[in-house]
Amino acid sequence: MPVKEMVEKLMRDGVKADKRELPHICELDWEFNLSSIFVEVDTPLGRCGTRSSAAVTVRQNGELSFYENYLDNDHTWKEHTVNYQIQKLSWLKEIWNP
Numbered sequence: 001m002p003v004k005e006m007v008e009k010l011m012r013d014g015v016k017a018d019k020r021e022l023p024h025i026c027e028l029d030w031e032f033n034l035s036s037i038f039v040e041v042d043t044p045l046g047r048c049g050t051r052s053s054a055a056v057t058v059r060q061n062g063e064l065s066f067y068e069n070y071l072d073n074d075h076t077w078k079e080h081t082v083n084y085q086i087q088k089l090s091w092l093k094e095i096w097n098p
Contacts, residue, residue, distance in 0.1 A: 011053035
């Protein structure tokens with residue numbers, strides 16, 4: 001799965017928890033609004049929520065990819081990817097091919 005798609009599917013999940021399953025450590029509405037992985041809530045002081053998400057992938061061939069999407073100062077979502085080639089490490093082979 002491409003890393004961008006992974007971030008979209010996992011980190012932009014706005015599904016909130018069942019109110020009965022919240023920890024009840026502060027006001028119920030506040031807990032509920034903050035219970036999803038991706039948070040967007042309007043407050044009297046302004047908008048509150050997730051400002052960025054990132055993921056790192058490492059392939060067996062040493063290809064490393066860092067992907068980030070973030071909310072810029074002008075309130076638009078931007079993204080960038082940085083790719084690196086890293087030296088293969090012998091201990092990684094043991095993890096991928098036990």
